[in-house]
Amino acid sequence: MEKPTPNALTASAMATLLGGMALLASAGASAASMVEEGKQIAEDRRKGNCLACHAMGDGQLPGNIGPPLVAMKARFPDESALRAQIADATQKNPNTMMPPFGRHNVLTDEEIDKITAYVHTL
Numbered sequence: 001m002e003k004p005t006p007n008a009l010t011a012s013a014m015a016t017l018l019g020g021m022a023l024l025a026s027a028g029a030s031a032a033s034m035v036e037e038g039k040q041i042a043e044d045r046r047k048g049n050c051l052a053c054h055a056m057g058d059g060q061l062p063g064n065i066g067p068p069l070v071a072m073k074a075r076f077p078d079e080s081a082l083r084a085q086i087a088d089a090t091q092k093n094p095n096t097m098m099p100p101f102g103r104h105n106v107l108t109d110e111e112i113d114k115i116t117a118y119v120h121t122l
Helices: 006-043 079-087 109-119
Strands: none
16 A cells, blocks of 8 residues: 655645534534524514513513523533523422423424523523
8 A cells, every 4th residue: 555645644634624624614603593593582572582581681671580691601501401491490490480481382492402502602
């Protein structure tokens, strides 16, 4: 078997690196899109309507029934715990005022994922 030349190795490594960078850029754009879509759903009065109860981000006219959604990465280092809270807060607190969005099919699993991605950035 013939040994590859240094230039061939460099070209191959460069192609691999560029391919990996393209995947990362795509994933970054996808994550940013997911966060933006989550924000739209969270502020939509017919969907998440999180602003009805929570102060969050730059949302206008927030309610104050629920806690402000700030420092969410510190409060929910495990994003799956935040997702569970959004999907059905009654699992941890049966007396909560927060609707069980997932259990009542107000939000789809995909919408809950998007809201979770957004809220976790706050």
